[in-house]
Amino acid sequence: MSMIECRQMTKRFGDHTVLDRIDLTVDAGEVVVIVGASGSGKSTFLRCVNMLERIDEGDLLVDGKSVRQRSTNVRTLRLEAGMVFQQFNLFPHMTARQNVMLGPRKARGYSRAKAGEIADRLLERVGLVDRAGYFPDALSGGQQQRVAIARALAINPKLMMFDEPTSALDPELRGEVLEVMRGLAEEGMTMLIVTHEVHFALEAATRLLFMDDAHIVHDGDPREMFENPPSERFRDFLRHVRE
Amino acid sequence: MNFSWDVIWASVPQLLQGAELTAYITLLGIGGGMVIGTLSGLALAFQVPLLRWVLFVYVSVIRGTPIVVQAMFIYFAVPMIALGFGTQLTFSAFTAASVCLALNAGAYITEIIRGAVLSVNRGLIDAALALGLSRRQVLADVVGPIAFRRSVPPLGNQFIISLKDSALFIVIGVGELAQQGDRLVAETGRAIEVWTTVGVIYLAMTFTLAMIMKLIEKRMRIL
Numbered sequence: 001m002s003m004i005e006c007r008q009m010t011k012r013f014g015d016h017t018v019l020d021r022i023d024l025t026v027d028a029g030e031v032v033v034i035v036g037a038s039g040s041g042k043s044t045f046l047r048c049v050n051m052l053e054r055i056d057e058g059d060l061l062v063d064g065k066s067v068r069q070r071s072t073n074v075r076t077l078r079l080e081a082g083m084v085f086q087q088f089n090l091f092p093h094m095t096a097r098q099n100v101m102l103g104p105r106k107a108r109g110y111s112r113a114k115a116g117e118i119a120d121r122l123l124e125r126v127g128l129v130d131r132a133g134y135f136p137d138a139l140s141g142g143q144q145q146r147v148a149i150a151r152a153l154a155i156n157p158k159l160m161m162f163d164e165p166t167s168a169l170d171p172e173l174r175g176e177v178l179e180v181m182r183g184l185a186e187e188g189m190t191m192l193i194v195t196h197e198v199h200f201a202l203e204a205a206t207r208l209l210f211m212d213d214a215h216i217v218h219d220g221d222p223r224e225m226f227e228n229p230p231s232e233r234f235r236d237f238l239r240h241v242r243e
Numbered sequence: 244m245n246f247s248w249d250v251i252w253a254s255v256p257q258l259l260q261g262a263e264l265t266a267y268i269t270l271l272g273i274g275g276g277m278v279i280g281t282l283s284g285l286a287l288a289f290q291v292p293l294l295r296w297v298l299f300v301y302v303s304v305i306r307g308t309p310i311v312v313q314a315m316f317i318y319f320a321v322p323m324i325a326l327g328f329g330t331q332l333t334f335s336a337f338t339a340a341s342v343c344l345a346l347n348a349g350a351y352i353t354e355i356i357r358g359a360v361l362s363v364n365r366g367l368i369d370a371a372l373a374l375g376l377s378r379r380q381v382l383a384d385v386v387g388p389i390a391f392r393r394s395v396p397p398l399g400n401q402f403i404i405s406l407k408d409s410a411l412f413i414v415i416g417v418g419e420l421a422q423q424g425d426r427l428v429a430e431t432g433r434a435i436e437v438w439t440t441v442g443v444i445y446l447a448m449t450f451t452l453a454m455i456m457k458l459i460e461k462r463m464r465i466l
Contacts, residue, residue: 050373079375089370093388093464106384107375135464148370155375 001064003028003159003190004049008058011044018044020214021058026192026207028158031185033201033222034194036211037237042194045211046161049192050081063158079107082152086164088144090136096123096147097132103155115154122150126180142173149180160184162193196241202226210234250436254427258437261423262444268337268419269406269448272344276405277398279345280352287353288360298353305350311411314343318415340412340419348405355401359394360386392463399456403449410445420444 004026011019018041026032034042047053048060051067051074060067063080090099100119104110110118123129126146136144145165152160162181166174178200185191185204195201201208201222208225210218218230229235283298305313318339325332363386371381410421424441428434 047369052369052372075375075377078373081373083370083373085366085370087366089364089366091367091371091385091389093392102371102376102384103374106380151370151374 001028002026002061003030003063004192005061006058007060009048009055009060010057011041011048011053012056017214019048019055022216024209024216024219026190028190029188030207031189031191031205032193032207032209033205034192034209034211035196035201035237035241036209040211041214042211043163046083046163046192046194049159049161050078050083075107079155080157081159081161082155082157084145084148084152084160084162084165086167088136088141088148088168090144090148090151092136095133095135096128096139096150099136099147100151100154103151107155118154119150122153123147125153125183126150127176140173141169142176145169145177146180149177149184153184159190159192162191162195164194164196166195166197198226198238198241210237212237247433247436250431250433251440254431254433254437254440257427258420258423258440258444261418261420262448264337264417265406265409265419265421266448268340268344268409268412268417269402271341272405272409273348273402275341275345276348276352276401279349281356283349283353284356285360287357302350302353305347310343310347310408311414313347314340314412314415317343317346336412336415336417339415340409340417343412344405344409347408348401351401351404352398355394355397356390359390359397362393363389395456395460395463399453399460402452402456406449406452407445 002025004024006022006024009019009022009024010017022045034045036042044053048055048067049062055067062077065072065077065080067077090096091102094102097116097119100122101112101115104115104118105112108115120129120132123132126149128143128146128150131139131143131147136147139147149160149165165181166177169177174197178197181191181193181200182204193200193205205222208218208220208222209216210225212233218225218234220230225234226238229238283301286294287298318336322332322334367385367389368381371385372378376384409419412419413422413425416422420441424437427437431437
């Protein structure tokens with residue numbers, strides 16, 4: 001069964017159509033990088049998968065469950081997909097460990113001990129076990145984003161979404177975050193990634209989507225698309241990003 | 244000008260009785276104000292339909308009228324209105340003062356809480372929702388704690404204002420600190436000594452309150 005299935009999915013903000021009749025199927029294990037100019041609907045697409053935005057027309061199925069079906073429980077659906085934000089959005093009143101524990105504790109209903117084990121394991125995985133007791137404001141941007149990745153993984157999602165995870169970071173801090181993401185991709189995690197990191201797309205992605213003006217214009221193999229840009233628009237975009 | 248320490252020592256017991264009353268009125272006032280203000284502030288921040296208009300009127304009326312008028316209205320006008328509706332309503336000046344201060348502080352605290360809740364970054368709420376937390380959990384575990392920490396400094400400010408505002412209840416004759424001072428001056432004619440002592444006692448009380456708030460601030464890591 002496909003992890004994500006969009007059928008004529010449409011999202012509007014007032015008169016402005018942000019996603020226009022999108023058709024898309026993403027299978028388990030795919031690492032999909034989504035590129036496109038700002039305002040082309042990339043972030044909104046991710047937010048619709050997590051029901052942070054409601055779609056207006058068509059349908060969107062996550063792991064077979066429709067976001068439009070009344071019987072679909074919003075919270076159950078959100079547990080299927082972990083989300084990492086551009087601005088990290090760590091809870092400032094909690095330590096790194098408490099941030100990671102919150103999902104397992106509250107959304108999964110695990111005991112404090114079990115949530116703590118999960119947090120320790122995931123902080124180890126993102127290389128921050130020695131920062132577990134630090135508050136976000138004492139961590140660098142790269143460290144904060146790695147904690148945010150651990151936090152999203154802690155609810156044990158089947159799918160991970162990244163909304164420009166490195167855009168708010170200084171160039172020298174991007175590598176550590178991309179490395180964690182690369183590790184996830186290698187382990188077979190299904191991933192949807194909105195990013196401008198062309199190199200990451202080339203190395204780790206199995207599929208590249210180019211969005212423009214509320215549509216998915218191109219959908220193909222990253223290497224092929226970079227070597228033979230299928231349109232003038234995409235060629236322009238690549239030139240712009242590489243500068 | 245003759246300044247007499249003896250007058251001061253003689254007036255202290257009576258003034259401390261007034262101070263005790265001031266402390267009770269203030270505690271009841273800010274306690275009640277916190278309950279009213281927290282509930283109404285949340286209702287406004289989350290735009291509860293209907294209720295937001297009621298609260299808009301409440302906050303406007305309280306902020307738009309002097310507390311002296313509010314005290315007079317509650318103590319003298321409300322029983323007459325009740326009588327007009329055929330109910331005998333009697334309460335002490337102390338009750339009137341406490342209720343008045345709670346209603347007054349409540350309106351300002353409403354705005355403090357509303358502002359603090361709205362100041363919580365939308366991205367944090369999205370992050371909590373994305374983790375699968377319910378709206379109630381988002382409020383209890385993320386928005387609530389952050390908003391509460393942010394509201395501590397302005398709340399401290401409001402508590403001090405309320406304590407000092409209680410002096411205005413002299414107009415309904417509660418017998419709190421300011422009124423005790425006024426009585427003593429009338430009896431002794433010693434304005435300098437008495438009003439200085441009254442001022443020092445108020446200062447001691449507001450300073451204590453400020454220190455308590457500072458301590459809370461320190462322990463909470465204001466964000």
